[in-house]
Amino acid sequence: MVLVVEAMTLHAHELDPHRPNPARMYDYYLGGFHNFEADREAAEAAEIAFPGVKAAARANRDFLRRVVRYMIGQGIDQFLDLGSGVPTVGNVHEIAQAVNPDARxxxxxxxxxxVHASETLLAGNSGAAILHADIRHVDAILNAPQVERLLDLTRPLGLIMASVLPHIPESDDPDRLVARYLAALAPGSFLMISHGSVDDFDDTETDGIYKLYRASTSPITSRTRERIASWFDGLELVEPGVVVVTHWHPDTGDAPVKLRLPHYGAVARVP
Incomplete structure (x- = not known):
């Protein structure tokens, strides 16, 4: 079953410090400082409504770190990070450029x-840039000056979609959105997707978290593991496939983490 929360168009919102924003809430979950009181209150309320939200955010960030290192190991030296969020420790460029200073x-x-925090963070870094745009505007993004300057779409790249698709409602056709980006990737590119799912819980357990995100600038949609896996059809899945993110190539010495909020993730190569 697909549980769809009331759709809201994801335009580039005017800054409203009094209305919670999921990107700033996520920043708070990760211990960042680019958030307002409304975001902090909503994030704490979300953790009370559905304990485990904060742990899932941190596990997803760790998954991102491992994925970028894996892609770098496969020869990828350019990345497009869609819905990148507020920059906190462990951004894609920090991970990639620590291994390959020429990564873009x-x-x-x-x-x-x-966007503002990213601009500040990236000042002086000629190999990274931030684009202020809605990820559903595929053509505008792929033809943006930042992309044309830094990325070569005729060569393999790493496409990162970390926890952004939950904010794309069914009315905006996430299947087609993923397909449009994939169509622009050169063979040998990699796709990473992570996506939370509460489909195994009943409505009494999830009503609170949905209500909180409905009041934010970007409501959420839960999808099953099978639906998430469908976005990788036709690609070469990297083992172990579509799994809870803590199970994807865990670092040696990582303490086992059991997420109450399943967050599924996978990486696949474009043949």
Whole structure:
């Protein structure tokens, strides 16, 4: 079953410090500082309504770190990070450029605080840039000056879609959105997707978290593991496939983490 929360168009919102924003809430979950009181209150309320939200956010960030290192190991030296969010420790360019100083990254986000913070963080870094845009505007993103300057779409790249698709309602056809980006990727590119799912819980357990996100600038949609896996059809899945993110190539010495909020993730190569 697909549980769809009331759809809201993800335009580049005007900054409203009094209305919670999921990107800033996520920043708070990760211990960042680019958030407002309304975001902090909503994030704490979300953790009370559905304990485990904060742990899932941190596990997803760790998954991102491992994925970028894996892609770098496969020879990928350019990345497009869609819905990149507010920058906190462990951004794609930091991970990639620590291994390959010539790696290039373009971040895309519609949240003004995320864009401003990214611009500040990336000042002086000629190999990374932030694009203020809605990820559903595929052609505009792929033809943006930042992309044309830093990325070569005729060569393999790493496409990152970390926890952004839950904010794309069914009315905006996430299947087609993923397919349009994939169509622009050169063979040998990699796709990473992570996506939370509460489909195994009943409505009494999830009503609170949905209500909180409905009051934010970007409501959420839950999808099953099978639906998430469908976005990788036709690609070469990297083992172990579509799994809870803590099970994807865990670092040696990582303590086992059991997420109450399943967050599924996978990486696949474009043949």
């Amino acid at each position: 990254v373009v971040y895309v986000d519609s949240e003004p605080v995320a």
